[in-house]
Amino acid sequence: MGLLDPPRLRASEGKDRHATWLELFFDLVFVVAIAEVGTVLLRDVTWTGVARFSLLFVSVWWAWVDATLYADRFDTDDLGYRLVTLLEMLTVAALAASVHGAFGSTGKAFSLAYVVVRGVLILRHWRAWRHIDIARPLMGRMMLSTSSGAAFWLVAAFVGSSLRPWLWLTGVLVTFVIAHLPSTRRLYTTVPLSASHLPERFGLLTIIVLGEGVTAVVAGLAERDWQAASTFTAAFGVVTTFAIWWVYFENTNKTLLAQIETVAERSWLRPAWLYSHLALLMSLTAFGVAVELAILTGLRHASGTAERVLLIGSMVVALGALTAIAIVPGSRRHMVLQTRTLLVAVAAVLLAGAATFPFSPVFATGTIALVAVALVIVDLASHRDAGLS
Numbered sequence: 001m002g003l004l005d006p007p008r009l010r011a012s013e014g015k016d017r018h019a020t021w022l023e024l025f026f027d028l029v030f031v032v033a034i035a036e037v038g039t040v041l042l043r044d045v046t047w048t049g050v051a052r053f054s055l056l057f058v059s060v061w062w063a064w065v066d067a068t069l070y071a072d073r074f075d076t077d078d079l080g081y082r083l084v085t086l087l088e089m090l091t092v093a094a095l096a097a098s099v100h101g102a103f104g105s106t107g108k109a110f111s112l113a114y115v116v117v118r119g120v121l122i123l124r125h126w127r128a129w130r131h132i133d134i135a136r137p138l139m140g141r142m143m144l145s146t147s148s149g150a151a152f153w154l155v156a157a158f159v160g161s162s163l164r165p166w167l168w169l170t171g172v173l174v175t176f177v178i179a180h181l182p183s184t185r186r187l188y189t190t191v192p193l194s195a196s197h198l199p200e201r202f203g204l205l206t207i208i209v210l211g212e213g214v215t216a217v218v219a220g221l222a223e224r225d226w227q228a229a230s231t232f233t234a235a236f237g238v239v240t241t242f243a244i245w246w247v248y249f250e251n252t253n254k255t256l257l258a259q260i261e262t263v264a265e266r267s268w269l270r271p272a273w274l275y276s277h278l279a280l281l282m283s284l285t286a287f288g289v290a291v292e293l294a295i296l297t298g299l300r301h302a303s304g305t306a307e308r309v310l311l312i313g314s315m316v317v318a319l320g321a322l323t324a325i326a327i328v329p330g331s332r333r334h335m336v337l338q339t340r341t342l343l344v345a346v347a348a349v350l351l352a353g354a355a356t357f358p359f360s361p362v363f364a365t366g367t368i369a370l371v372a373v374a375l376v377i378v379d380l381a382s383h384r385d386a387g388l389s
Helices: 020-043 047-074 079-097 107-131 133-156 164-179 182-188 197-222 227-250 257-262 269-297 304-327 332-354 361-385
Strands: none
Touching: 020 079, 020 197, 020 269, 020 332, 047 079, 047 107, 047 133, 047 164, 047 197, 047 269, 079 107, 079 227, 107 133, 107 164, 133 164, 133 182, 197 227, 197 257, 197 269, 227 269, 227 304, 227 361, 269 361, 304 332, 332 361
């Protein structure tokens, strides 16, 4: 390990890479932040609560993605890189600590912590811009994108709580638009990503979020007596999580990023793959919250309708995202099969929400678990038919 090594293009080294111990440690801090975001939804299962949860989740997830993309391209793991990562972890911890009151008393702290997180990323991009000639156009655009969005978050720290979320949303949208301009997308191929490292990084975050879903189930069961309804609801939630894990990792394709980087006419693959993960992780977090609420309340009190929509809707979105991730790099035949399977799965999950009244959490979670297991069976069959097993 050097003291202060300049950034270098990692993909040009031509060898497989795996997540470092620092990256794994780094993920844990973000997972804490995601867990705290989940509590925002747990306390407010309304359309407003869902909107707030979504805004916070997208913001935190995007910060993780940008840090991960930088590390994938330029990680040096020297002393300077580790110290900057420590600073980033400290600010993400502050971010997580202020999530609970982000729309009220701790909104200013949340805004400022997010600004520092983005400032660390700008510093990293500047170092890559300074040391790597071929990366300068892309790093310049990334600095513009990140700093433009962060400016709105900085202003948000000093305005009233009613205006603050709109400035956050504007900052996110500005960052998104600049990062996805056609002129920006053309620059991505000049600084390639690692075909082995990046899928592993996203897979690691996915498996940790799946673990958070199990944690939510355990938390709900721990607060209830072990009655038949709560026990079966918890068991079905864990079975569903296991099935999602199975289907996701059976379809993880390490050649995906190679396809994305080399096939210019399929430039939509990169954002499709990235944002399918956003939808998957957000919906899995929401599903964990919904199962916990189903265990705690049975969805039988006055607000049961909103919780029912959350339980069914989150799984429908998760199934769609899971299918998108699987078919992005696949053949046309595999895409048709996965799409047909998705339609059947979505219909079955919707049936779980409409078939009984008053709503039965055991029936709903049981149907969802059955659908998830059926997807595993179909996935195994499709791999065998395609000669992939």
